[in-house]
Amino acid sequence: MFYLYGIIIFVLLLFFYMWREAHRNSVKEDIIYFQDFPGSFKQFRIFFISDIHRRKVSQQMINSVMGKVDIVVIGGDLAEKGVPLERVKDNILRLKKLGPTYFVWGNNDYELDYHMLDALLLDSGIKILDNTAVIFESQTGDKVALLGVDDLNEQRDRLDLALLDANKAAFKILISHDPRIIRKIKPEDDIQFVLSGHTHGGQIRFLNFGLYEKGKISKRGATTLLVSNGYGTTAVPLRLGAPPETHLLTLTGVNK
Numbered sequence: 001m002f003y004l005y006g007i008i009i010f011v012l013l014l015f016f017y018m019w020r021e022a023h024r025n026s027v028k029e030d031i032i033y034f035q036d037f038p039g040s041f042k043q044f045r046i047f048f049i050s051d052i053h054r055r056k057v058s059q060q061m062i063n064s065v066m067g068k069v070d071i072v073v074i075g076g077d078l079a080e081k082g083v084p085l086e087r088v089k090d091n092i093l094r095l096k097k098l099g100p101t102y103f104v105w106g107n108n109d110y111e112l113d114y115h116m117l118d119a120l121l122l123d124s125g126i127k128i129l130d131n132t133a134v135i136f137e138s139q140t141g142d143k144v145a146l147l148g149v150d151d152l153n154e155q156r157d158r159l160d161l162a163l164l165d166a167n168k169a170a171f172k173i174l175i176s177h178d179p180r181i182i183r184k185i186k187p188e189d190d191i192q193f194v195l196s197g198h199t200h201g202g203q204i205r206f207l208n209f210g211l212y213e214k215g216k217i218s219k220r221g222a223t224t225l226l227v228s229n230g231y232g233t234t235a236v237p238l239r240l241g242a243p244p245e246t247h248l249l250t251l252t253g254v255n256k
Contacts, residue, residue: 018204018238025061029248030217032224034192037253038142038171047098048247050075050177050197051230053108054083054237057091062098065248069098074126075197075228076106076151076177083112085120092124102127102134102146106177106198107153108234129175131158133165143170147191152178159184173251179227182220193251194225201229205241214242 037044047069049057072095079088095101103126109117121128129148136144145166150156159174159181166172172191174181179196202210215229229245 015238018240021243022233022237022239023055024244025058026243026245027061027065027248028245029250031250031252032193032217034171034224034251034253036171036192037251038138038144039253040138040140040142041136041144043250043252044136044144045070046173046195046247046249046251047072047095048075048195048226048228048249049073049095049231050195050228051077051106051200051232051234052091053077053080053230053232053234054087055091055232056087057094057231059094061246062094065098068248071146072096072098072101073146073175073195074101074103075175075195076104077108077197077230077232077234078103078106079112079117080108080234081111085112085116088117089120089124092121092126096124096126100127101125102129102148102175104129104148104175104177105151105154105156107151110151110154129162130156131161133162135167135170143167145170145172146175147172148175149181152176152180157181157184159189163189179225182223182225185223187222191223194220194223195228195247195249196226197228197230199227199230200234200239201227201242203233203239203242204236208241210242215245 130150133147147162173193199212201215202212
């Protein structure tokens, strides 16, 4: 009997720990160096958040990066089925306080009435990168292109169209909810950096084993790939071994 009670207590404590892990607020700060980063920009600072799902974005976390950001990128799965649009709006408005905000679609975003979500994003002044690109230009004419593709799972991605929207001479940053976009990038596309999420880092990992790899920054040929663990959870509000994360990324070409 005592053995059974011990197991029950252990399981309850484990579930409580996993619930607490799932609700942590973490901003990972990374400086990423590129040999071909345009010098006149000096640096380009991105706050990246993906896979919010049902979570409410922490105001305290927003305050911690206020004034340190050039742009905000929402990497898909802003919401999922059953999430009230009012909560989505609150999250958007909090993120928008940090700076100009850009969004790409994730697979779970299409579980909502995505026409209403699209209208909410547009009314809130969020730029949707659905197989398109935006160009940032310095005073000396150097360019950084931010490209975004629609979701791969819905087979809506058209990297070719996003590339047509981007200046060939620009330093290219690609946003894709699903990291498998890396398989579609050709050397001649000259994409230097990819930001993605979707995998949740496996979300629940035992002895470092999970359904997906833990989030990380890695090199794939000439392209640097970021796969984020994401901010929220899917299916169950629990995490183990793959804590939630957001990212404050500083891109630069100068290694001080």
